[in-house]
Amino acid sequence: MTAPVDILVQRLDPDLPLPSYAHPGDAGADLVTAVDAELGPGERVVLPTGVAIALPDGYAAFVHPRSGLAARCGVSLVNTPGTIDAGYRGEIKVIVVNHDLRTSVSFRRGDRIAQLVVQRVERASFHEVGVLPGSDRAEGGFGSTGGHAAVVADMGSGTDTVKNSASDREGI
Template sequence: MNVKIHRLSENARTPTYGSEVAAAFDLYAAADVIVAPGETAKIPLGFAVEIPDGYEMQIRPRSGITLKTKLRVANAPGTIDADYRGEVAVIFDNIAPESEFDDAYPCRLDGWVDSAYKGESCAYHTYNIYVGDRIAQAVILPVPRVSFEEVSAASELSDTTRGDGGFGSSGV
């Protein structure tokens, strides 16, 4: 599949696959952004994209960032619709609790501390995202169009073993 991409910033990087068989392609930050505990931040990617009709681009977290930091892709998976032509961005939530020492030792995504104190830990969970950092991944998937048929009674819906059992009803 050929996907057109238009750079909107000199800092934009074309998405890349990490290996020949990787399912998702990596997305790179096009701006320096600080994400303090308790904050939500939009990290621009610096490009617009033309997703083919009938498809969407899903933005997903990178597992290493989720495992090693308090940053979470806020709307994962985030959807970029086929008719959107604006700048693509990733929204991050920093789920670390707010503290009076939030910016004492801001950390890079790779765990290095952005200060003269290289021996300090990243205990305060303020993250500096820099241009070129791999911040998320994405896939392009087909999206079927559906039609909705309203029925007048629940009995017109097919029966299942689960029925109307909600959250946790099928086990934990």
């Protein structure tokens, strides 16, 4: 096991907890909301977390949705994952969206709303070339590897063909 990365945290709201891991081995540290909020179906809101961080050079933090909120309430994040660069020193804010079509969702100050994953990131050096080297995948993208039996997309024409029977799905 590697030593934890030291992250400096400025608590902007003294009554809220610092980001923390719920269980040993968790990748994401919980972030909480600093305010109450009610989101109707399809609505989104920016929720402050009451903390700001200083990441070491070579690291970034990524704000991910909570799987329980997604499964139980249809709640996710608009910009998933949200990226916090090493040089950012402002408050971490989370853009939450209610995808449920019928039910509102309420958040109370101190509710866990997202997870913060800290990762080492590489700095890239970009080099322009006239032609890229070949690969097995080539230009295949947007579902080119298959894996979903219900929809076969023809990305070239912009149309989808829905397969309804088991015999239609053979070979997908």
